[in-house]
Amino acid sequence: xxxxxxxxxxxxxxxxxxxxxxxxxxxxxxxxxxxxxxxxxxxxxxxxxxxxxxxxxxxxxxxxxxxxxxxxxxxxxxxxxxxxxxxxxxxxxxxxxxxxxxxxxxxxxxxxxxxxxxxxxxxxxxxxxxxxxxxxxxxxxxxxxxxxxxxxxxxxxx
Amino acid sequence: xxxxxxxxxxxxxxxxxxxxxxxxxxxxxxxxxxxxxxxxxxxxxxxxxxxxxxxxxxxxxxxxxxxxxxxxxxxxxxxxxxxxxxxxxxxxxxxxxxxxxxxxxxxxxxxxxxxxxxxxxxxxxxxxxxxxxxxxxxxxxxxxxxxxxxxxxxxxxxxxxxxxxxxxxxxxxxxxxxxxxxxxxxxxxxxxxxxxxxxxxxxxxxxxxxxxxxxxxxxxxxxxxxxxxxxxxxxxxxxxxxxxxxxx
Numbered sequence: 309x310x311x312x313x314x315x316x317x318x319x320x321x322x323x324x325x326x327x328x329x330x331x332x333x334x335x336x337x338x339x340x341x342x343x344x345x346x347x348x349x350x351x352x353x354x355x356x357x358x359x360x361x362x363x364x365x366x367x368x369x370x371x372x373x374x375x376x377x378x379x380x381x382x383x384x385x386x387x388x389x390x391x392x393x394x395x396x397x398x399x400x401x402x403x404x405x406x407x408x409x410x411x412x413x414x415x416x417x418x419x420x421x422x423x424x425x426x427x428x429x430x431x432x433x434x435x436x437x438x439x440x441x442x443x444x445x446x447x448x449x450x451x452x453x454x455x456x457x458x459x460x461x462x463x464x465x466x
Numbered sequence: 467x468x469x470x471x472x473x474x475x476x477x478x479x480x481x482x483x484x485x486x487x488x489x490x491x492x493x494x495x496x497x498x499x500x501x502x503x504x505x506x507x508x509x510x511x512x513x514x515x516x517x518x519x520x521x522x523x524x525x526x527x528x529x530x531x532x533x534x535x536x537x538x539x540x541x542x543x544x545x546x547x548x549x550x551x552x553x554x555x556x557x558x559x560x561x562x563x564x565x566x567x568x569x570x571x572x573x574x575x576x577x578x579x580x581x582x583x584x585x586x587x588x589x590x591x592x593x594x595x596x597x598x599x600x601x602x603x604x605x606x607x608x609x610x611x612x613x614x615x616x617x618x619x620x621x622x623x624x625x626x627x628x629x630x631x632x633x634x635x636x637x638x639x640x641x642x643x644x645x646x647x648x649x650x651x652x653x654x655x656x657x658x659x660x661x662x663x664x665x666x667x668x669x670x671x672x673x674x675x676x677x678x679x680x681x682x683x684x685x686x687x688x689x690x691x692x693x694x695x696x697x698x699x700x701x702x703x704x705x706x707x708x709x710x711x712x713x714x
Contacts, residue, residue: 348592353651430712430714446711448592448712
């Protein structure tokens, strides 16, 4: 189950909104204007089950998200959902991977402290014995040009 | 019946004799004749795999999907504490301090190592560079990649981190690292082919106990690491998925 964000976890001035997550779950989200730059040379890797529940995270995921590994495991991946991300992007993601295909896109992720970080994300279905059993997401450093394009584009997709 | 063992052609030259000693050890331990064939390049090795000539391979992660999915290979072990990492470097006197400062049209010096080049290109992507807007030149060794950076024939070099670290201090002083990858989960793996599949557990057990005696320890040292670690089918599938995710 996903919990509302808590003011005591937030660093800096924040705004508050109620975010509609996938599966008609709502979450109170607190977010700031503070960006954490994506670290050079690192990959953020996670695996979820078919319902989007996190089953594995690497160290870079923990560092960038601001959550502990224990907080992340068994949480929905939408714990990272930022209110600036258009829901259409995630619909496209799920439609694509449910067809057994690879999805790629630029995503603004929400940190536990209310800040954010941009990634270039690739999500692939993990197929074992012909069946999709889980999904792996690999995030890498995005180019600033692509991020700037998304900053202009995403508000038009709501 | 003799089995054929081969090592990914990107092995570090100082470990060449170590692989021959390891092959002799493996023959004695397994009681089977095994011939070690060190191919000079990836295309020649892949042709041998394609023709079903290879029974045992210390494989580059880039080839893992093909070996498992098309040729029925099974993972055995990987080197403990060793992962494949890449470095992006420029000349030390270059004004470039960040990948973002690089421009389309630059010349990138690489070797044939497929996983290292892939990791390097991912790091260049952050500077809006890709295979379509840079000139890639392939060299036989990382020393030649460094040499071509120093003589101005290339603007950027992509190195296997281990190979970069092994360059002479004189060369390294004239170079500057822009990015060093910290991916940790991409690694070479020792794998068995279909003809040895029924002996997988036995060979895996031999390898996992190799560091328990002094002779085995010395051989491992000559390969550049301290022990083997088990790679099970799911570990391998995970790395194959990861490589697929990174391939574009």
